[in-house]
Every structure is written in C-alpha cells, then in structure tokens.
Amino acid sequence: MDGPRDPLSSRAWRALTYGVPLAFLAIFFLYPLAAIVERGLFSGGESSALDVITDPVTRDVVWFTVWQAVASTALTIAVAFPATYVLGRFAFPGRSVVRAVVTVPFVLPTVVVALAFLAILPESLERGWIAILVAHAFFNVAVVVRVVGTFWANLDPRVSEAAATLGAAPMRRFVEITLRLLAPALAAAAAIVFLFSFTSFGIVLILGGPRYATLEAEIYNQAVRIFDLRAAAVLSLVQLACVALAVWVTTRLEARLAVRGQLRAERDVLRKPRTLGEKAIVLGGIGGLAVFLGLPLAVLVERSFAVGDGHSLEAYRALARPTAALLATPWEAVVNSIVYAGAATVIAVVVGGLAAFAVAGSGRRSRGTRLFDGALMLPLGASAVMLGFGFVIAFDRAPIDFRSAPWIVPVVQALVAIPFVVRIVAPTLRAIDERLRAAAAMLGASPGRVRREIDLPIVTRALAIAAGFAFAISLGEFGATVFLARPDRPTLPVAIFRFLGRPGEQNAAQAYALAVVLMAVTAVSVFLAERIRLRRGGWI
Amino acid sequence: MTPWHNALVATVVSALALGAAGCGGGGTPTSVVLVTHDSFVVSNSVKKAFERESGLKLRILQSGDAGEALTKALLTAGNPQGDVLFGVDNNLLSRALDGDLFEPYESPALADLDPQYVLDPEHRVTPVDHGEVCLNYDKAWFAERGLTPPASLEDLTDPRYKGVLVVENPATSTPGLAFLLATIARYGKSGWQDYWRKLRQNGVLVVDGWEDAYNVRFSGSAGKGNRPVVVSYASSPPAEVIFRTPRPAEAPTAVVESSCFRQIEFAGVLRGARNEDGARKLIDFMLSKRFQEDVPLSMFVFPVVRDAALPPEFERFAVVPSSPLELPPAEIEANRDRWVGEWTDLVIR
C-alpha cells in the first residue's frame, strides 16, 4: 500500500523527529569524534593500535573501569532505593523540595565534591575504590531517584493490591509485581549511572589516588601528557565500544521489560503516610538520604563561611566585587551560566523533545528506533577530552568555525542533556492513550493539530521537568564550557575552578561560596520546573 | 506542515545560520586572539590598555590546562585557533617547538629582559613570566612542635620529618612534574630514584593535583590539613597574606629555597595566524611594564623584565630563588614519559 502505515502520523513529521536529532548528533558528536579518531589512527603515534589493545595496562584499565562502573551503579541504586520508594509512594510535605534538592550533587563540579569528600571521609577510607564508589553514588543518586521515582509515582497501586488479595505476601508482591513493573525505569536509570561512572575522571583521580585510572583518565594521559594520539584514539574507540555495548544491552532490556499501560496520575497514586510504621519509613528514607547527601554539601557550605578561625559572609560579599581571578565579577559568572544554560535547555528540549516523539511514536519498538534511542545516549559515554580535540579540528573553518560561534557551548551542553530529555518525555508520550489521538483526529484535527492539542498539553509537565533537569545539567557542565571559556564571560564552574586554583584563604572561600550559589540556582530552577502544571488535571 | 513545525524548523535553521554568519572573512583584522590555558588571567585595566594602544580587540580563548591547550595548538598547527599562544612552559617547550607551531619573532622589548629566560635562540617563543615550584611549609606547625622547618630536599628524608610532606602526582599535575624534575636536577639521572625511595619510606603522600594538595592536605592553607610541607609555588606565601582577613603581619607560610625548580612561561606567534601583525603587538605588550607588573597579582608569577616593580606583598613575603634548579627542555622532552613511568613504579606501585 502507498502512504504511511500509521495514518495519524505523516512522513514529514517522522522525517523531522528522526532527522533533526540525527543531524544534530552527526554534526556535533559523530563528526568531531570521527575527525579526531581518524587523525589519531592515521597520523603520528609511537605505538601501533595492536600494541595498545594488547598492552596489559590497557587490560587492567578496562577491567577496573568496568567493574567500578558496575559496582558504582549497584551501590547508587541501593543507596537511592529507600528514598525512591518513599517518593514513589507517599505524599508528604516538602516532597517537591526533596526532589529538587537531590539534583544538586549531580551538577556540582567533581573537584568541589571530591574536596568535600576528602574533608569528611575517615582517613582509612579516603583513598581507594570505596571512596570512588561512594562518591559516584553521591553524584548519581539523583538519576535513580528522579527516573525511577517519577515512574513509580505513576504506577497503578491497584495492581499490587490485586496481588495482595490473591494472597501474595508483601515481599513477594514487591518482587513479582512492583519490581517487575519498575524494571524498565530501573534499567534506564542504571544505564545512565553506569555511563557516568564509566567515564568518571576527576573523582577517580582525586579520590582513587594515583593507583587507579579509568579509561577516560588514561585517554587524557595518552593524549595530553604523553601526546600519543594514536593510543588515545584506540582507547577512545575501546571506550566507545564498551559504552555502545552497555547502551545496547540496556535499551534492549528496557524494551523487553516495558509493560504498556498501568500508568495513573501521580495524585491518584500517592497517599499520605498513615500508620506509625509508614511515617517511620518516610522519615527514614528521606532522612537517610539527607544525611548521605547533606554531609558533603554541608562541608561546602561551612567552608564558604570560613574566614580565618571564624565565620563570616565575607566570601559572599566579595562575589559582587571585581576580582583578579576573573575578568568579570563572580556574580556576572552566575548570570552568564544562567544565559548559557538557558540556551542549552532550549536546544535540548527541542532536539530531545523531537527525539522523544520519534522514540515514542513507533508503536512496536522497532530495531531501528532502539538504535536511534541508543545512539542519542552515546555522548554521555564518549571521551570528553577527545571530543574537545575533535571540535577543535573539525570546526576550524566555515560554515562552523567554533572560534566565532559562541553558540557552540550551549550546543555541546545540550548533547549531554538530550538523553535525559528523551528519557523523561518519551515514557509519558508512550503512556498517552492512542485513542485520544484517534478521537482528536475523528473530530477533524490534522496530525500536526493532534500533536499540538493532545500530545503537547499532556506532555507539558514532563517537558517542564526535563527542561529543569537539562538546565541543571548545563549549569554544572564544565568540560564543554572550556571550548569557549571566554574569560570576559566565565560560567559558574569555570569561576569555581579559577578560585580553587589560586592559593589563599579567601580564594578558597569564594570558590566554595560560588559552589553554594550553584547549588542554590540548581535547586531553585529544578523546583520551579516541577511547579509548572497544567491549569486543569494534567496527566503525570 | 503546521505553523508549529515551521517554528521548529526556523529555530534549527537560524541556529545553523548564526554560525555561518559569525564567520564572515576578509578585511583588516580588528581583533587579536590569544590562545591560552585556564589559569591565564589579566586585569581588566591592562587588557583595556592594550586594546586602546593597539586599536585591536583582545579576544582570549582558553582551552583547558596547559597540556590540553598545547595539544589543541598542535592539532591545529598551520590553521590555528588564534594568533598568539601563551602558556607553554619549559617542560613542554620542546614538544611545542618540534610541532612547528610558531613563526619566529624577535620583539624589540627583548632588550629589557633578563637573558637567562630566553631559551630559544631562534625566538620562536618569547618568555613572558617565570614562577618557581618550591616546597612550602607551615611556619606555625613547626613552631608549635619546636621543630626546625626543613631547609633542603635532603632534610625530608630525615625521620624527624616523617609524614610531613604532600606532593602532586607528576603524571597528572604540572607542579608535581616540576618537583620530580627538581629532584632529578638535584640528584642526577641515577640518583633521584634512591631519593624517592627514601621519601616513600618517610611517608610521602601523593595526591592528584595542586588543589587537593594545597587546599585540603596542607596545614597552612584554608583547608587546615595535617601535612605541613607541600609542593607549591614561590609566590604562595604572599598569597596567604593578601587573601587572609585580617591580614597577618608575617606570611604564615614560607618556601624551602633550595628546593625550587624554575618554570618559565612562553608566548609565540602562531604559524598561520590571521592577524600576524596584531600578534606581534600583543607579544610586545606582554613584555611591557604594564603587563609585566600585572602578572604577580593576577597569575602569581614573576615578571621577566628587569625593571618591572613587584607589588609590596611580593617584595616583603616572596622569595625569588637566586639559583633555582633547572633542566634543559630537550632533555625533559626526551625523558619525561620514562621518568614519570619510573617514578610511578617506584612511588605508587
């Protein structure tokens, strides 16, 4: 038959939803990465590709990278689980504040967090793999709490209740029903945590001590210290292959575990804790997380007030004054960060939103769609160092010359944020009852009008949440900002680094004060994004 | 397509067009681009002064740490990101020169320079500042214990100084590498390994970077760690005075002068620069008194021009080592990776 299979979609729309994200990915990710890898493989380098792959050091590094990422993912899920459960089942005062605050660690510059950890970990633990895993859990708790918690809060509790009436004991019910229904969300969260831990760099260097190195650290070492681009290129291909494998496994898992339907509006699912036991669970789940996340954060706050042997607001007052460390006042760095992150958010929401439509649009998730979905995840796991070099050699002339294109900073920030937008928006789109679209079409709405009148209003809240998250991610992004890093336009993380890199008590205090400001901006923006609701009965 | 699609497409297209519009070429350059590392800082007034005098807008492109900035420059050799590269130090100098990055330029201002800083006779690079990596110690810590502070590298192997020292990993940190080179310069190519063995026995702590070593481990900084001796810079003691409220009368930290290793930072006109003339003007300006007198307080390094005045805090609290340890750049380039590898086996494994 001629024409599209699904009469509610149009060929132009499908071309747009697949085309724009793919073009974006191809231009701003695959092309620069391919450029640097090609340069590395075919130009100078002391070692042959085979040497690098067969080197026992490479084997050790790959092994360590993989197992620490797996262990970090497991630990993160374990640590996040009680709070995720509480947020997924109970309505309690301050719930949205909790959801906003857990996001804070996720966006803090690694160096800042690592320094905070060094300050609180007992000396016997402060170096080595335990410290690495704990820090990874600290960073990534937000991913599990938000991805899984949001999904949980929309899971119809009646399914579990039905199982209860069939005689299933609570534990059995949890394992066989709840966990099974949560599985796709857990797989999605695990994939993201794995990727972040897999490519972890600063945390491993600082908290692991000189004995531990991830692939990312080794790539940096080869490319920058030893200047063996061939080795770096080979290693980044190894890294990309590992990441692609992980993404492939998890997207397959996600698709296989996906159970359609069973979703309800949050307000119908959440209930107030009633019994003393339930109150204790809520208090324990949130309190435990508060201690785990709060301790390192509290150290940062304390240090921002530290002056000499006492405390004062001096570091905050100094933020408004010009400083030798920057060409702008630190406050201007806050404004710059917000502007850049805002631009990145717009890009991420547009590109990621289109991709979410593409991913959710295909009824039965075809192999092509899974591939597309997985490809969008790759930037999370690619070597930031090599991508940076790739940009330099790929975009060195018109039409894209990054020297004269300041918008490339938000573009690169958006690369990291897009997978999150897809992951937040697509499940909501997928959960929209197909008959609502059909009903609208039967009432005379064209496919475009259906998307505007049905999909968009229903997905607004998810888009807002995704935007808040994308904004937070972009706010804390440091790697990409370095591409431009125009000193008259420093961003918050850049300014924090600058202060941290200078001796003297006030500089340290100012660095921590800016970190506190970054925390506050993050929490507030995520909180506000969560408040955006439809006027009338929004779904999810 | 609906209006909504059109809006989307328009957004994407205009985003791409913006990029294209930004790259209009041709004409007389109105700006000069300085490519440098993340630690580069210049005072606003000094930057404005250059722009006023030269009629060129100074754009600064910072691309990662010194190693990353150099790697990017090497990757773009011939079609560079900017006009001038600043931030190559003597440790990386040979790599930069081997990469054929620069167009020679002999600035007339070189006449004002102390010739000991000029390492490239072809003037492909011009020295701009120098800073020494030295052991710093916490005066109060030693005073409280009635212990004499260490006065030499040798002292640190003495059991009296067990567990006092924190150093940076030379594989990941510039001052860490400088300190390793200092020990090689001091004990020779066959003697340094033994020195480090002793340091290891005496409980040296190795951390990843300067931020960790100085801000967290060192007892004399805001972090109030438990290690009173740290590898840092000759300029760190004045910083501990300037950035402390209330200002102390004496610097709370001091340097072990005989441990200092010289680092000189160079600038050069990049081959293929779009504004070569502006690049030369910028190098001249970097050797001017105005810029040279700005570097101590902006980057915590020392000027290379003879008659540049030091800020009073530097005059009072900084030590400019008279005969710092040094190694020839070519020798560093030839051996760096091997030394770092040997050091790793010796100290870490």
Place this chain on the structure above:
Amino acid sequence: MLRADDVNVRFDGKAALDGVSLDVGDGEVVTVLGPSGSGKSTLLRVIAGLQRPDSGHVLLDGEDLSSVPPHRRGIGLVFQDHALFHHHDVAGNVAFGLRMRGDAKNEVESRVRELLDLVGLAGFERRSVATLSGGEQQRVALARALAPQPHVLLLDEPLGALDRRLRDRLLEDLARLFEELRVTALYVTHDQAEAFALGDRVAIMRSGRVVQAGSPDGLWARPADEDVARFLGLGNVRDGAIVRPEAVTVARAANREAADGVVESAVRHGPTVRLRVRLASGETLDAAVSALDHPDPGDLVAVTIDPEGIIELP
C-alpha cells in the same frame, strides 16, 4: 450513504476482515453484532480511516475515502471508554471538533450549550471530566462526536463499560437521539439486546466476515445458519432445523409414563422464564414460557412443539 466494499485487513497474515461489504443508508442506524475478535472494531477503524485496509474501499456518498485522512472524512467516532480529553473541561471536550473546524467563539459556545442540553448535561460546561460518572462521561463523548455534525457517526461498544440499568436508560436516550437527529450511524456491539433495540438493520459478524445482515425481525425469523442461531440465543438446533423456544410448550406431567423429560434449569429473563428440558433421548430442548406457575428443576414435564415455530436452515 456509507459503503464498505470488499474490505480486507490482515494482521500478521491472519485475516481480521475478510471481504466485508456493508451499506449504511442516510439516516439509517446499522448495528454490527458479533463476539469479541469477530473484526467489528477493525471495520469501524477502517471506516474511520484509523486503519488502512489491505484491499477494498470505503465510500461516502459515492466518494472513495481511501486517500482521505481521518481528520477530513467528516466521520464521528464514540469510543468504548469514552477517550475524553482530561486536559479539557466538559465544554472543552464538546467544543474540540468545532474549534478544529474553525467555528467562531460565540457559535462554539452556543452549539456546546445546545448539545449538552441534548444529552441531558445542561450546566456541566465547566466541570472537569474526571469528576463525572461513567454515564455522564459517555454522554459527553456522544455530545463531542455529534457537535461537528458528522456525515456518519460510528459508535464502538459505547455502553460496554456501564452497568445494566444505566445501559438501558442510555439505550433509550440513544434511540430517541438517533430518531430526532436522523443520524446515519454504525453501531458496534456484542450485546444483542442493544443491537436489536437500536438497529434499523443488524449485521452479524463472525471471524472477519459479515455472515448475515437484515432487519431485526428478519434475522430473528430466519437466521442464516446454526451459528447465527446459537449467537442469537436460539439453542434448539436439530437435524438442520431450529425450534424457536417460544414455540415449545411445557406442562407438568403426572407420572413417568406421561413425561417427555426432566427440567434441568429454570432462569428468568424479564417477562419470560427459560426452561431447559433433558429429553429421554438425552438431548436438551430450550423453552420460553411466560406463565408465573412454571415447572421447577427436577419436575417431570410433557413437551409439545408448535410446527409454526420450526425453521428449516438453508
């Protein structure tokens, strides 16, 4: 008039619609009756344009709709569980099609009021649809589908999710509405009471085929085959003939000799009681009796059959 002409749809090689042809005349209500899985909903989706047929055509007043997308067909559709837009209030739902058509605001408002009056929900404009009862939701769905005055109204088991009392009431309302508005409608259901109550004509579907179509009386009088007969509730099939239950008279027998069989069950269906009699031969025979004093299970009975009530199957 709406015509489906030799429509075929296959899902994974299995025929969902197998050469279905069906006409709905202007102002006519045709009900499609069939068990679940018989393809009746697929037929609706094809007519609506939501499902592309593998072959065959849908024609509206002689125009082939094959290349007309759903939103331009001018066909209304009412879903089983309403599929109301929860992000709109009641008026927003009813107004939806009018807005799509580009009606002026005041026209939309008055038409919405008119329709809500018509379905008995006057004053419900600003109510959230989530707060409505099932019956009210179905009325909103109906008003929404009727608002843009579709050429044809399709209804997919619209009363399926409602309880019987409510269903009976809505059934009457629907019949009245169809009559008043002279709606051309295709109504799909698995419930023969609904099908016979509403349909000017009834089409019976089985395994993707229309096996019989005709007026309710005609169907009832002459089922096309044994399966149709059984589906209509005519269980007494013997030797290629059907014995209508109301043609069977059952009387209590005094003794075993006078009896033809034993009553197995007695179930009341409104005014009649359906008796199942186990005959001496071992066969069962259904009888519909209207007497209040009817035999009970276990009673010995004598059976007589009115020859008028025997239908020979073709």
